[in-house]
Amino acid sequence: MAKTLYDKLWDAHLVQQNDDGTALIYIDRHLVHEVTSPQAFEGMRMAKRQPWRRESILAVPDHNVPTTDRSGPIADPVSRLQVQTLDDNCDTFGITEFKMNDLRQGVVHIIGPEQGATLPGMTVVCGDSHTSTHGAFGSLAFGVGTSDVEHVLATQCLVLKKSRSMLVSVDGAVGPGVTAKDIVLAIIGKIGTAGGTGYVIEFAGEAIRALSMEGRMTVCNMAIEAGARAGFIAADEKTIEYVQGRPFSPRGEKLEKAIVYWQTLHSDQGATFDHEVHIEAASIKPQVTWGTSPEMVVQVDSKVPNPDDEADEVKADGMRKALQYMGLKAGTPIKDIKLDKVFIGSCTNGRIEDFRAAAKVVAGKKIASNIKLAMVVPGSGLVKQQAEQEGLDKIFTSAGFEWREPGCSMCLAMNADRLAPGERCASTSNRNFEGRQGQGGRTHLVSPAMAAAAAIAGHFVDIREI
Amino acid sequence: MKAFKKVNGLVLPIDRSNVDTDAIIPKQYLKSISRTGFGPNLFDDWRYLDPGEPGMDHSKRRINPDFVINQERYQNAEVVLARDNFGCGSSREHAVWAMVDYGIRVVIAPSFADIFFNNTFKNGLLSIILDADVIDRLFDEVEANPGYKLEIDLEAKTITTPSGDVIAFEIDDFRRNNLLKGLDDIDLTLHNNADAIKAYEAKRKQEAPWLF
Numbered sequence: 001m002a003k004t005l006y007d008k009l010w011d012a013h014l015v016q017q018n019d020d021g022t023a024l025i026y027i028d029r030h031l032v033h034e035v036t037s038p039q040a041f042e043g044m045r046m047a048k049r050q051p052w053r054r055e056s057i058l059a060v061p062d063h064n065v066p067t068t069d070r071s072g073p074i075a076d077p078v079s080r081l082q083v084q085t086l087d088d089n090c091d092t093f094g095i096t097e098f099k100m101n102d103l104r105q106g107v108v109h110i111i112g113p114e115q116g117a118t119l120p121g122m123t124v125v126c127g128d129s130h131t132s133t134h135g136a137f138g139s140l141a142f143g144v145g146t147s148d149v150e151h152v153l154a155t156q157c158l159v160l161k162k163s164r165s166m167l168v169s170v171d172g173a174v175g176p177g178v179t180a181k182d183i184v185l186a187i188i189g190k191i192g193t194a195g196g197t198g199y200v201i202e203f204a205g206e207a208i209r210a211l212s213m214e215g216r217m218t219v220c221n222m223a224i225e226a227g228a229r230a231g232f233i234a235a236d237e238k239t240i241e242y243v244q245g246r247p248f249s250p251r252g253e254k255l256e257k258a259i260v261y262w263q264t265l266h267s268d269q270g271a272t273f274d275h276e277v278h279i280e281a282a283s284i285k286p287q288v289t290w291g292t293s294p295e296m297v298v299q300v301d302s303k304v305p306n307p308d309d310e311a312d313e314v315k316a317d318g319m320r321k322a323l324q325y326m327g328l329k330a331g332t333p334i335k336d337i338k339l340d341k342v343f344i345g346s347c348t349n350g351r352i353e354d355f356r357a358a359a360k361v362v363a364g365k366k367i368a369s370n371i372k373l374a375m376v377v378p379g380s381g382l383v384k385q386q387a388e389q390e391g392l393d394k395i396f397t398s399a400g401f402e403w404r405e406p407g408c409s410m411c412l413a414m415n416a417d418r419l420a421p422g423e424r425c426a427s428t429s430n431r432n433f434e435g436r437q438g439q440g441g442r443t444h445l446v447s448p449a450m451a452a453a454a455a456i457a458g459h460f461v462d463i464r465e466i
Numbered sequence: 467m468k469a470f471k472k473v474n475g476l477v478l479p480i481d482r483s484n485v486d487t488d489a490i491i492p493k494q495y496l497k498s499i500s501r502t503g504f505g506p507n508l509f510d511d512w513r514y515l516d517p518g519e520p521g522m523d524h525s526k527r528r529i530n531p532d533f534v535i536n537q538e539r540y541q542n543a544e545v546v547l548a549r550d551n552f553g554c555g556s557s558r559e560h561a562v563w564a565m566v567d568y569g570i571r572v573v574i575a576p577s578f579a580d581i582f583f584n585n586t587f588k589n590g591l592l593s594i595i596l597d598a599d600v601i602d603r604l605f606d607e608v609e610a611n612p613g614y615k616l617e618i619d620l621e622a623k624t625i626t627t628p629s630g631d632v633i634a635f636e637i638d639d640f641r642r643n644n645l646l647k648g649l650d651d652i653d654l655t656l657h658n659n660a661d662a663i664k665a666y667e668a669k670r671k672q673e674a675p676w677l678f
Contacts, residue, residue: 012674015659015662015666016659016662018640020638020640020643021638021639022640024655024663026663026666026667026670035496036557036558038499039499039501043652052663053667064497078497078498078520078521079497081497082497082498119677128556128557129556129581143556143581144584145557145559145562145581145584145585146501146559147585147588147589147651148585148588151651151652151655154652154655155655155656155663156667157655157659157663159640161638193484193551193554194484194550254675257674257676258676293486314550315483318482318483318484412493412556413493431486431488433486433489433555434486434488435488435489436493439492439511
């Protein structure tokens with residue numbers, strides 16, 4: 001019978017099928033960070049348990065770390081304790097960790113692929129919803145809560161129910177200036193933030209295959225914003241080329257054997273999905289979110305929508321609340337929205353290609369006078385090093401951007417990087433929820449090139465017009 | 467985990483869809499390394515008028531009288547009535563810990579985000595999905611009747627309204643059984659499946675040696 005990629009990944013990791021419909025699924029890679037792990041390690045300690053397979057774990061502090069000077073200890077004592085707790089737990093339990101001042105430190109979803117710790121066909125979990133990122137490699141990757149972090153630490157498995165499968169096919173080629181970020185925001189705009197609930201999404205179609213591995217990671221990263229726990233893309237030649245020669249990836253005979261398997265990581269011809277969505281790539285324009293949910297998104301050349309035009313009363317009410325929070329009026333052209341801050345980084349758009357795209361827009365220009373802060377936060381120490389070797393840091397700093405140390409930073413504002421109440425930010429991150437980037441802060445999600453262009457102009461501009 | 471059998475609790479209506487985990491518990495409180503103490507910060511941004519930080523005396527902060535959780539008639543609520551896609555956003559189990567710490571035992575909504583939904587059952591919090599029209603009716607009834615309580619019986623899989631209407635709900639057997647008995651998932655897996663996991667690993671080492 002023809003199988004979907006999801007069927008193949010599920011079957012390969014099935015330890016036991018239970019009569020009640022649940023299944024025990026084996027986890028190959030467990031990524032750990034400081035925020036969602038302390039209570040899990042504490043549980044292990046209380047029950048006097050040891051990790052089932054410590055070599056499967058890679059840990060890194062990313063959410064709390066400062067992106068400024070790191071020569072001293074973290075200034076915030078609560079953040080410092082949490083990072084110290086991760087260090088102590090990893091030392092105690094014998095877990096590989098890239099500590100804060102390690103060159104390899106970075107956002108957990110950036111360093112997994114960068115190190116070759118994420119491989120095609122794996123199951124990957126982490127106590128973080130953006131774990132779906134790793135699905136770009138043809139792997140089954142999803143976020144879990146702390147109880148499940150502990151469950152994987154103790155048993156290397158999770159008790160799961162198989163999800164329904166959805167195919168999202170982006171057909172044809174995108175136009176100039178349209179990036180992976182615009183594709184995934186357009187998908188979320190179409191299916192909604194709950195459209196993928198109960199599903200896993202396979203992204204396919206010409207426009208998805210045409211993306212680089214980094215672009216594919218951006219798309220899979222935001223599968224969770226469409227409600228799907230996991231999003232993935234079939235492995236192909238690009239995938240297999242990308243993963244080779246990295247510190248954790250296989251070599252020699254093991255690699256040869258792996259490649260044979262990796263080439264099977266696609267849905268079979270004739271495989272059926274529970275739901276299919278088709279989008280014409282040519283119809284996608286650069287996207288900007290206007291509200292407080294990623295589904296509240298429009299094309300850059302359009303206007304802030306009017307709740308009165310929405311038939312569903314609960315939805316219209318949500319739109320009114322969002323407009324009020326965002327300080328926007330229905331009918332305002334997106335390009336007239338002025339900004340206070342710009343953030344380029346995160347697990348969504350914190351990789352080298354993102355910074356190259358932004359630097360290309362910024363080169364030789366200055367940020368607008370109304371921009372109080374424009375910051376670039378590399379996804380990892382290695383991304384930072386690469387960017388500096390290419391001279392991208394100089395391009396950004398000459399234009400007036402701040403060039404920071406790697407971490408999650410103002411994507412969720414757990415460290416010192418945050419918006420003040422009422423401040424408006426063009427951000428390459430993944431969530432525009434109320435208060436996400438700081439209490440009262442207003443977030444607009446965009447691609448790196450669109451964020452860079454907004455920093456120069458002081459308001460949104462259509463990247464296709466510059 | 468505490469066993470769950472039956473609750474007869476006051477209902478707190480949260481009348482908006484897409485309530486995300488950042489709204490349930492803002493990020494600054496995730497710096498805690500404990501599972502408890504999040505209750506005073508449940509819905510922090512909506513609940514207080516001034517900004518909050520960990521370590522503050524939250525009882526001294528300015529409360530938002532317009533937000534339901536602060537209204538007299540909803541004090542000591544144990545059941546949250548919510549709208550579509552409740553708990554969307556991050557995987558933070560702190561959102562569930564905050565609800566449990568506040569005293570919530572049951573959440574009822576037309577739909578939940580997957581990770582949040584899964585997290586609730588690991589902490590003895592019962593999430594129930596009902597049809598949107600039933601939810602609409604419950605919102606109306608709560609609004610019209612101060613002191614409105616629902617009786618949730620997990621054994622019988624029923625919700626009983628104050629007027630005696632009985633609403634049946636679905637829950638999968640694995641979760642129901644674990645909740646009823648207060649079973650620990652890890653104990654169960656190690657007790658029932660350790661040999662199967664070892665056998666799987668031995669086979670997998672042969673098939674996919676690059677993973678080990």
